[in-house]
Amino acid sequence: MKIGQATIKDIARELNLSASTISRALKDYPGISEETKKKVKEVAEKMNYRPNAIALSLRKSRSFTIGVIIPEVVHFFFSTVISGIEEVAFSRGYNVILTQTNEKIEREKSSINTMLSNQIDGFMVSFSKETEDFEHFSKLIEQGYPIVFFDRVPDIPHAINVMVDDYQGAYDATSHLISQGYQKIVHLSGPKNLKISHERARGYTDALKNHGIPVRPEYIVESAVGTPDEGKEITKKLLSSLPDLPDAFFGNNDMAAVGAMLACKEHGLRVPEDVGIVGFSNWQFCSMIDPSLSSVFQPGFAMGAKATEVLLDIIEKKIDVDDFNSPIVLETELMVRNSSKRIFK
Amino acid sequence: MKIGQATIKDIARELNLSASTISRALKDYPGISEETKKKVKEVAEKMNYRPNAIALSLRKSRSFTIGVIIPEVVHFFFSTVISGIEEVAFSRGYNVILTQTNEKIEREKSSINTMLSNQIDGFMVSFSKETEDFEHFSKLIEQGYPIVFFDRVPDIPHAINVMVDDYQGAYDATSHLISQGYQKIVHLSGPKNLKISHERARGYTDALKNHGIPVRPEYIVESAVGTPDEGKEITKKLLSSLPDLPDAFFGNNDMAAVGAMLACKEHGLRVPEDVGIVGFSNWQFCSMIDPSLSSVFQPGFAMGAKATEVLLDIIEKKIDVDDFNSPIVLETELMVRNSSKRIFK
DNA sequence: TCAAGCTATTCAAACGTTTGCACTTTTTTC
DNA sequence: GAAAAAAGTGCAAACGTTTGAATAGCTTGA
Incomplete structure (x- = not known):
């Protein structure tokens, strides 16, 4: 039987402390006594506490998840791109949620919608062969959603594009x-x-x-x-x-x-x-x-990696969207x- | 500038109704007048309302997301499996979050942890070449987490395995x-x-x-x-x-x-x-x-599809874990x- | 002796939903 | 015409976390 994961509240109850103290102790916030911190951490360890990322997402309106929309997974080039994306995302603590469009624009649109529902932090897109109208992307850009296009890139204002030469x-x-x-x-x-x-x-x-x-x-x-x-x-x-x-x-x-x-x-x-x-x-x-x-x-892997770097930098406000007036171009060989x-x- | 997504509360304010009524109206719950339902839906449409999946996950302790752990993405066979997984998951309204282990057991373990943190509804795993001890999986099974192994399957009690002959x-x-x-x-x-x-x-x-x-x-x-x-x-x-x-x-x-x-x-x-x-x-x-x-x-695609069907059936309690005493075996050709x-x- | 200043902790609200229960208001029934 | 039933809606708590503000209990110093 699945045992309900231990929460901050459980630790609080165990130690007769408040939830806020537990939260701060776990994060090494100042203003918590060393003794309490130690106790809290011990109990957390013992109870196998694992922060609930969903609750965190709700609180922070940030999911630490990026959505990848790709035409096909069974495609050598795209699979190398995915690999690059996954690698960088993982190392920076982000999850990757993946959908393939099978080259259908309808799937592209519906994927965007479910991803928006899931409060994704940003999008990485290589659009389908059917896509000729970029309205659904323009809207996202206008609304300020971080979005980076790779390989198949659109010719629309303010799009951030990563491509090969x-x-x-x-x-x-x-x-x-x-x-x-x-x-x-x-x-x-x-x-x-x-x-x-x-x-x-x-x-x-x-x-x-x-x-x-x-x-x-x-x-x-x-x-x-x-x-x-x-x-x-x-x-x-x-x-x-x-x-x-x-x-x-x-x-x-x-x-x-x-x-x-x-x-x-x-x-x-x-x-x-x-x-x-x-x-x-x-x-x-x-x-x-x-x-x-x-x-x-x-360079598929490099393209995925670079595109993800850029996306995460934008999400984390390390760089500004307006810094990109021309596409990022990678060399072929x-x-x-x-x-x-x-x-x- | 990103406009904060409209929420149920926004609709409630607009119509001078309570949040609960909006929620019920949108879901076509009985006990809400047709007139109200109509108004609510119109306004929801107009405000471009999109349910917040994160809030829903928190409330329901269900994320409608499954986690896929795979050795490598750049691998023809595995990419066909992913494709099958994605296809079925999408059609049943689930998201797929993907990580590759690069054949490293450490990545395998840390992926499991982040996925647990993310309140994933279930796991699909093909383990790494390094993995010889299945303790980390056994623990999950004991705790009742839905988990289906595919292709590379472990020889441990109560594991649900989908493989090729x-x-x-x-x-x-x-x-x-x-x-x-x-x-x-x-x-x-x-x-x-x-x-x-x-x-x-x-x-x-x-x-x-x-x-x-x-x-x-x-x-x-x-x-x-x-x-x-x-x-x-x-x-x-x-x-x-x-x-x-x-x-x-x-x-x-x-x-x-x-x-x-x-x-x-x-x-x-x-x-x-x-x-x-x-x-x-x-x-x-x-x-x-x-x-x-x-x-x-x-049959990689079929394997991914079948494994996902089984996983989702378990998650949705359509079938019981104990129904699987022998692996599901797919034919080769x-x-x-x-x-x-x-x-x- | 008591105000001031620390330190350690708690309170309460918030994020966006859902849902059991309670509350009105209207309609039905005898 | 009054009681009962039905219909429509609202309240409030809950999911797990964070965080600004408040509080309690100290110590300090004049």
Whole structure:
């Protein structure tokens, strides 16, 4: 049978003291005699006293809990972000309550509501693919709720955004392919409503331009879902329909890239000899497949950690919301592997 | 500026009614006139009233929150479990607070403490590799805290365990290898203190025995960490030291199996012609690597969902703790892919 | 001797809900 | 037309904690 946790009142009764004295004694407040403090602490220990965080939250209107809203948990990149969030939150004494939206805006909204009900101290959000209207976030910001966006960030006033340098990552990846002698580079792009998709596409385009390679619209194809199957299908179609066969694929994510790789292999093309491939995100499997997949590393853990640091600093008023007029951008790193190495030294 | 959320008192003041009436009106309690109910609800709507879950928790000694303690978030299998947990919890109106132990028993214990402080309604636990003494869990069970273990389950009285049929999965995998003509099958086993490791090893051993193949102790090697690198190293050593070369590897997990595959390839062995390989867990990358990796599918999502159902049923007293005298076991499924297909039909 | 000044402690209200009970007021019943 | 029943609402306590203000019991000093 669950024994009701000992409370301050129980200790008070035991020692014939008032609740306030117990509270202060436990907190080492001045004005309590050393003797009393000692006794109180002993009894607390003996009774296995554990402060009731709920009561504390009610009193202080602070829950020491942050809410994380994420599209999917079963996603390598996001899981690394969660890990970073959890790590920092734990070390600073906060709880993390987690919900996934499964890319549905309705779940996003309802999660916000339950979290508000739960008096969360702040939000960390990466919004869903369905989200095109940011009204529900703007309202929160206006009302002064601490909220930090990561990875998928909105373009709205006063939003605090932590992101990866998608533009540079894509630029590097594309430049690398060019440097390896690939010229006809296809970009499998991401969903149109995500800023990260645009940034990556822009990096790709700029790299081509800066190397004097014409940008062909038919070489930019949307791979919105981001599964290997989708990438494979799209690539297959391209290979059988394009008059001028591409010699490289730059995927907006690793899944699409791996799909492209499979399609190329099936089409009898050798990777990297005939076709070069680079992905984005550097999922675990990149080094396990054959040929190993070059990819742009996104620092997910660091992103989660940094975003949480910022959120907690805001919550604790160590920094001011207005200090952020531009996003916090983390560096990517191109991991060159065999799928794009054509020039051997 | 954050506007203090409207409370029941605010509505009461607005309508010149008492807090109790508001509370009852909002809950459609009998004994409140339809007219009042209507007015109250309108005003609540207008003031954007949102019940304070913290106050409710304090009053009811129920937080509608469950605590999940998991070894790692960045782990395909566990992330699918979390997803299942989150899904069921959300649909039944519960929050999920998540902590990862990073395989450290100290974090496990301290997580339990903060969760207890937070008046969590119940626990879901998969313990760390370091955990060998289950005292801290036994105590919780004795005190009547609802707690459900999943995947890594303890062998202690009254524990409610949800697990996968590791024995059968391993048995199937090994039998499959035998049916494909492999005879000298190495098992890369898991950490010794996890029951799942024993079960998988037992399935492997029994399959050999039942097919009249002698079990050789030197063919069972511990791959405790479970990374591709470790699997690769171990396999390399085996290939260069064993006088009688093995012709198959059954990995306790996919990472070890992939390591074995890489080592075999480097050693000039062809997969599956010379060596057959089967993993365990069916991680996403299994179908993406070349050759694709056969693996035992573990229903992670279903496990998380089932475990949560049970936990919530216990919390809500829909079922009794004593109804569980044996673990809930979920079926595995062998996914045969190219890494172990030697007999072509 | 007594006001002043400490020290150690207690009181009481507050955070936002819920809920058993009591209290009005209205309606029904005979 | 008076008593009984019903309907609608309010009071107050409780959940566990914190905290400003109040109080009690000392010691000190002139």
